[in-house]
Amino acid sequence: MPKAYVLEMFPYPSGRLHMGHxxxxxxxxxxxxxxxxxxxxxxxxxxxxxFGMPAENAAMEKGVHPGDWTYQxxxxxxxxxxxxxxxxxxxREFATCDPDYYGEQQRLFLKxxxxxxxxxxxxxxxxxxxxxxxxxxxxxxxxxxxxxxAPVEQRELVQWFFRITDYAEDLxxxxxxxxxxxxxxxxxxxxxxxxSEGLQMRFEWxxxxxxxxxxxxxxxxxxxxxxxxxxxxxxxxxxxxALEVSAQGIEIFTTRPDTLFGASFVALSPDHPxxxxxxxxxxxxxxxxxxxxxxxxxxxxIEQAPKMGYKTGLRVKHPFVEDQTLPVYIANFVLMGYGTGxxxxxxxxxxxxxxxxxxxxxxxxxxxxxxxxETASAAWVxxxxxxxMDAAYTGPGTIMNSDFLxxxxxxxxxxxxxxxxxxRALGQGTVNYRLRDWGVSRQRYWGCPIPVIHxxxxxxxxxxESDLPVRLPDDVSFDKPGxxxxxxxxWKHCTxxxxxxxxxxxxxxxxxxxxxxxxxxxxxxxxxxxxxxxWLPVDQYVGGVxxxxxxxxxARFFMRAMRDVGEVDLPSGEPFAGLFTQGMVTHxxxxxxxxxxxxxGEVETRDGGLWEINTDHAVSVGAIEKMSKxxxxxxxxxxxIATFGADTARWFVLSDSPPERDVEWxxxxxxxxxxxxxRVWSVFNALSTAPRDGQPNDSDAATALRRASHxxxxxxxxxxxxxxxxxxxxxxxxxxTVLKKAEQGAEDILYARFEGAFMLARCLTxxxxxxxxxxxxxxxxxxxxxxxxxxxVDQSLLVEDSVTLPIQVNGxxxxxxxxxxxxxxxxIEATALAEPSVQNFIADKSIKKVIVVPxxxxxxxx
RNA sequence: GCGGAUGUGACGGAAUUGGUAGACGUGCCAGAUUUAGGUUCUGGUGUCGCAAGGCGUGGAGGUUCGAGUCCUCUCAUCCGCACCA
Numbered sequence: 001m002p003k004a005y006v007l008e009m010f011p012y013p014s015g016r017l018h019m020g021h022x023x024x025x026x027x028x029x030x031x032x033x034x035x036x037x038x039x040x041x042x043x044x045x046x047x048x049x050x051f052g053m054p055a056e057n058a059a060m061e062k063g064v065h066p067g068d069w070t071y072q073x074x075x076x077x078x079x080x081x082x083x084x085x086x087x088x089x090x091x092r093e094f095a096t097c098d099p100d101y102y103g104e105q106q107r108l109f110l111k112x113x114x115x116x117x118x119x120x121x122x123x124x125x126x127x128x129x130x131x132x133x134x135x136x137x138x139x140x141x142x143x144x145x146x147x148x149x150a151p152v153e154q155r156e157l158v159q160w161f162f163r164i165t166d167y168a169e170d171l172x173x174x175x176x177x178x179x180x181x182x183x184x185x186x187x188x189x190x191x192x193x194x195x196s197e198g199l200q201m202r203f204e205w206x207x208x209x210x211x212x213x214x215x216x217x218x219x220x221x222x223x224x225x226x227x228x229x230x231x232x233x234x235x236x237x238x239x240x241x242a243l244e245v246s247a248q249g250i251e252i253f254t255t256r257p258d259t260l261f262g263a264s265f266v267a268l269s270p271d272h273p274x275x276x277x278x279x280x281x282x283x284x285x286x287x288x289x290x291x292x293x294x295x296x297x298x299x300x301x302i303e304q305a306p307k308m309g310y311k312t313g314l315r316v317k318h319p320f321v322e323d324q325t326l327p328v329y330i331a332n333f334v335l336m337g338y339g340t341g342x343x344x345x346x347x348x349x350x351x352x353x354x355x356x357x358x359x360x361x362x363x364x365x366x367x368x369x370x371x372x373x374e375t376a377s378a379a380w381v382x383x384x385x386x387x388x389m390d391a392a393y394t395g396p397g398t399i400m401n402s403d404f405l406x407x408x409x410x411x412x413x414x415x416x417x418x419x420x421x422x423x424r425a426l427g428q429g430t431v432n433y434r435l436r437d438w439g440v441s442r443q444r445y446w447g448c449p450i451p452v453i454h455x456x457x458x459x460x461x462x463x464x465e466s467d468l469p470v471r472l473p474d475d476v477s478f479d480k481p482g483x484x485x486x487x488x489x490x491w492k493h494c495t496x497x498x499x500x501x502x503x504x505x506x507x508x509x510x511x512x513x514x515x516x517x518x519x520x521x522x523x524x525x526x527x528x529x530x531x532x533x534x535w536l537p538v539d540q541y542v543g544g545v546x547x548x549x550x551x552x553x554x555a556r557f558f559m560r561a562m563r564d565v566g567e568v569d570l571p572s573g574e575p576f577a578g579l580f581t582q583g584m585v586t587h588x589x590x591x592x593x594x595x596x597x598x599x600x601g602e603v604e605t606r607d608g609g610l611w612e613i614n615t616d617h618a619v620s621v622g623a624i625e626k627m628s629k630x631x632x633x634x635x636x637x638x639x640x641i642a643t644f645g646a647d648t649a650r651w652f653v654l655s656d657s658p659p660e661r662d663v664e665w666x667x668x669x670x671x672x673x674x675x676x677x678x679r680v681w682s683v684f685n686a687l688s689t690a691p692r693d694g695q696p697n698d699s700d701a702a703t704a705l706r707r708a709s710h711x712x713x714x715x716x717x718x719x720x721x722x723x724x725x726x727x728x729x730x731x732x733x734x735x736x737t738v739l740k741k742a743e744q745g746a747e748d749i750l751y752a753r754f755e756g757a758f759m760l761a762r763c764l765t766x767x768x769x770x771x772x773x774x775x776x777x778x779x780x781x782x783x784x785x786x787x788x789x790x791x792x793v794d795q796s797l798l799v800e801d802s803v804t805l806p807i808q809v810n811g812x813x814x815x816x817x818x819x820x821x822x823x824x825x826x827x828i829e830a831t832a833l834a835e836p837s838v839q840n841f842i843a844d845k846s847i848k849k850v851i852v853v854p855x856x857x858x859x860x861x862x
Numbered sequence: 863g864c865g866g867a868u869g870u871g872a873c874g875g876a877a878u879u880g881g882u883a884g885a886c887g888u889g890c891c892a893g894a895u896u897u898a899g900g901u902u903c904u905g906g907u908g909u910c911g912c913a914a915g916g917c918g919u920g921g922a923g924g925u926u927c928g929a930g931u932c933c934u935c936u937c938a939u940c941c942g943c944a945c946c947a
Contacts, residue, residue, distance in 0.1 A: 182866095183866070183867085184865095184866050184867065184941080184942080187865060187866055187942085188865090188866080188941095188942060188943080190865095191864090191865065191866095191942080191943060191944095192942095192943080194943090194946065196946075196947085198947080252947085253946095253947070254947060255946090255947065256947075267947090305945075307945085331945095332945085333945040333947090334945080334947075335945070335946070335947090337946085338946045338947075339946075339947065342947095343947045344947085345947085346947095350947070351863090351945090352945055352947080353947085355945095432946085432947095434943095434946060545941085545942095548942080549942090549943095655874095655886085655887070656874045656875070656886095656887065656888080657874060657875070658875080661868095661874095661875095663874080664873090664874070666873095666874090666888075668888060668889075669874085669887075669888060671888095672887060672888060673887090675901095675902090676887090678902090724876095726874090726875070726876085726886085726887090727875095727876070727885090727886085729886075729887085730875090730876070730885065730886035730887075731885095731886080732886090733885095733886050733887070734885075734886070737886095804882085805882090806881080806882040807882095808881085808882085808927085808928070810927080810928090811926095811927065811928045811929095812928095813882050816882075848927085849927065850927090851881095851927050851928080853881060856881050857881040857882075857928080858881095859881080859927050859928060860927090861927050861928090
């Protein structure tokens with residue numbers, strides 16, 4: 001029996017289910033129930049992503065313990081879950097805040113540490129001033145915290161990191177092979193990893209004016225013995241500062257080594273260590289850095305931000321051209337977070353460099369002759385100076401003005417330039433990634449404690465496995481800002497497992513994205529590697545697209561890391577073979593004439609307009625948006641279930657829109673779904689008292705009904721498999737209409753009606769399990785409908801004996817004919833031509849050609 | 863700017879490989895049932911036209927006997943990334 005691991009992203013226990021959950025879990029349930037009916041061994045578990053900030057916020061606001069708050073919410077939500085009739089395996093349930101779970105996570109952390117996948121470093125990190133914690137790069141959206149929405153600040157802190165970049169190449173190549181993932185998500189991950197091939201190289205320092213070599217200058221610095229009258233003091237002081245940071249020169253990364261001959265300056269990020277060193281001794285540099293930081297935080301109009309530069313007194317040597325030196329600028333458009341935080345600029349072939357060069361009047365030397373003749377014939381090529389360029393040229397072409405690279409195509413020139421740099425031992429060809437290591441330290445209480453101990457003697461010591469889990473203390477207070485674990489009087493004090501001396505526990509907890517990075521493996525088995533290997537990977541994962549980068553990237557990393565420390569037998573390292581990202585549930589928004597958002601329940605229709613109930617405030621309908629508390633356009637699943645029933649809610653959220661798109665919740669739509677439930681019931685009700693001993697026969701009416709049922713069951717089957725639930729539902733609607741009409745038919749189709757009804761109940765189970773079960777037992781179905789196998793479709797019934805063919809004349813439909821399935825092309829052609837309405841169109845014109853596609857169409861060309 | 867999508871009735875959306883555009887649902891219209899409203903049921907509903915017929919899948923071209931579907935250009939909307947060297 002093949003296995004099918006069906007999983008929906010587990011919820012955060014906020015306390016209430018929302019319609020988005022209903023849609024998400026309804027979809028997963030359709031897949032799980034369908035797979036089960038098709039004979040798969042199905043795993044469909046559920047649990048709780050239970051660590052997180054809201055619990056701490058509740059603790060601060062209401063004085064409840066985060067754990068109590070969380071477990072109460074879990075109870076409340078589980079009750080809601082149970083009403084939905086989902087085929088979940090609750091025997092595997094856990095919450096990530098269970099010590100069993102996070103203890104195991106701590107063990108994994110230590111395994112990763114042993115393997116060298118974890119390290120600690122002092123780094124500039126994203127600090128969320130509202131949540132009072134650090135955020136990973138992925139968790140900063142548009143310069144704001146992903147949860148709090150507060151503008152992120154930069155702080156320098158010692159932090160724990162996971163070496164996700166070790167897997168950058170693998171994460172990138174493998175994501176492209178996940179053919180059951182949405183293209184969009186694959187691209188987003190690929191872009192996030194951001195691979196680029198190029199050259200990392202060093203521009204060596206030019207000695208200050210007055211010295212013939214760097215050695216000589218250095219010696220002078222070292223002995224503090226130099227004659228200020230001999231040198232340009234600014235240059236001299238700058239170089240002295242810079243040498244302390246980097247004696248070798250400036251390391252840059254470029255993807256365009258082919259344009260090295262067009263270099264006109266080198267630029268450092270304002271956050272580059274050399275920039276910082278210069279700022280310490282020169283207030284102008286400090287001012288410039290401050291200026292840049294200002295713009296950096298007002299993120300929105302980075303596009304409009306003008307290029308700004310500060311000219312240092314530093315100069316570096318051109319790697320290829322003897323005696324040519326380049327000035328070094330600090331430039332606001334160079335990011336410390338990418339490459340080495342320093343670039344060489346070729347203004348003729350990079351727009352940013354171009355803008356900068358224009359502003360500061362630096363040389364612009366074109367070195368790529370465009371292959372496009374029109375552009376190439378422009379005046380600037382002739383001038384060879386680029387004085388007439390109005391924009392950088394970044395297209396294809398051949399190299400010029402470049403000594404040994406002249407005449408080559410760009411690609412060839414790149415590799416030759418890299419070769420030359422390598423020969424001169426100035427650098428090497430490298431691959432650079434945008435992805436950076438995952439900072440996992442969080443200064444929060446309600447998370448998984450990082451299981452290490454800081455000892456003055458022994459340094460960082462892992463907590464021995466026998467001491468796991470490192471439990472969170474229960475007696476914590478949230479009355480002051482910052483990390484409650486840090487404030488706790490005793491918790492952090494311990495003895496070093498190594499030397500036995502007093503030591504301190506790490507008080508940072510793990511980013512909660514760790515918790516969701518391996519929970520699916522825990523579902524598969526608590527600790528049996530063989531059972532995990534059997535279930536993994538997840539065959540169908542269903543969840544929101546908002547996790548396209550964060551959760552899905554981390555989980556992919558975690559499986560690789562777990563594989564490499566021998567914790568999971570998953571050669572590919574890919575946790576999710578199939579991914580489906582569902583759309584949101586939206587609703588109209590309502591605003592009163594005095595500018596308040598109000599809930600759908602507070603709106604009534606009166607005098608042909610919309611009004612707030614029991615007031616005289618007119619209501620206007622706003623945009624259709626994702627249900628949110630702020631816009632008050634929320635529909636509560638509990639109310640819907642009380643009014644319409646769980647089946648109706650499930651049916652409706654799947655019916656109108658394709659699953660990957662947003663669906664708008666409407667009252668009338670929900671009522672329509674409720675009507676349909678009644679309609680289905682009436683079909684079964686009509687059969688409940690009918691005699692069940694109808695004999696099979698092959699009357700036309702019976703055969704037609706059987707065809708309809710088998711075709712519909714087949715269509716539902718295929719639509720579910722292809723995640724086209726809205727189409728499956730449309731097929732069911734048609735099917736029910738046919739069965740309803742058959743109630744008027746003669747007695748001799750009763751057996752076909754029963755056959756259809758049994759098949760229908762079975763096909764309805766994935767969508768409306770309660771209704772299907774009732775209907776099934778109403779007509780005497782054996783056992784549980786949900787335990788029955790998917791109906792066998794009689795393939796012979798899917799093919800019609802005769803087919804209706806449209807007849808086109810010159811490509812326009814003019815008539816229809818009915819012919820036997822087996823009719824020959826000649827017969828079809830003859831029948832078509834004999835059709836009177838066709839004759840009208842042909843009249844006296846001569847027929848040029850007749851195209852007959854059997855089973856499809858006839859086209860007569862005149 | 864780069865990347866990914868999406869454009870079809872009043873609305874959500876259907877439409878194997880190019881082969882009857884508008885399935886199904888909502889809304890609307892009409893009729894039946896009902897003491898009324900609601901419910902339920904039946905029929906109708908792309909558009910212009912009395913009709914014959916014409917026109918119609920964001921727009922403009924093209925390929926084809928035949929295009930929502932393929933090609934070229936273009937417009938609009940949404941999403942992601944964004945001074946990525």
